[in-house]
Amino acid sequence: MDDADQDSLACARAGDAAAFKRLVQPHARPLYGLCARITRDPALAEDAVQEALFNAWRHLQSFDGRAGFRTWLHRIAVNAALEQLRRRGRQEATTECADADEDFLGSMAEELPGPDRRAQGAEVHRIAEIQLQRMSLIERTAFVMRHHEGHSLEEIAQTLAMNTNACKQAIFRAVRKLRVALEPLR
Structure with a gap:
């Protein structure tokens, strides 16, 4: 994490929503791609990303830096995607995900x-x-x-x-x- 990200992290932990947005903005698209590939459903993927970012904001104080910020966000996103599948009562989502990147x-x-x-x-x-x-x-x-x-x-x-x-x-x-x-x- 570079100095600008460290500053954004410190400000976000102090409650600055704009700093949090700067911190997570570069990760939003990759998080969507990850969630879309896991859920196989664009709507579930969007919900998972929103839930992941909300949870990241809520639990930002618990980010201790042992893992990289990107890894921490991806773990939250994977858990959110799996939770979306569980909530919808699906073992597997079958909808094609045409919008997934790469x-x-x-x-x-x-x-x-x-x-x-x-x-x-x-x-x-x-x-x-x-x-x-x-x-x-x-x-x-x-x-x-x-x-x-x-x-x-x-x-x-x-x-x-x-x-x-x-x-x-x-x-x-x-x-x-x-x-x-x-x-x-x-």
């Missing part, structure tokens, strides 16, 4: 040349999306945080309140499920 499978499908390759890329995207919906919430969340968001294993483990080995296993299971589902296309 859709790596979609971009992969778009980069493939020629109509045959584009059709194959679209099929890869479709199968991968179905498989992501079938994963457990922990597998999907760990996979999204690692392969979509680029978080380290330690950050993911801390966010999901699990040890690093359990985190690795969740990501491994998710990748294995995707590979098995995509194998027929090879």
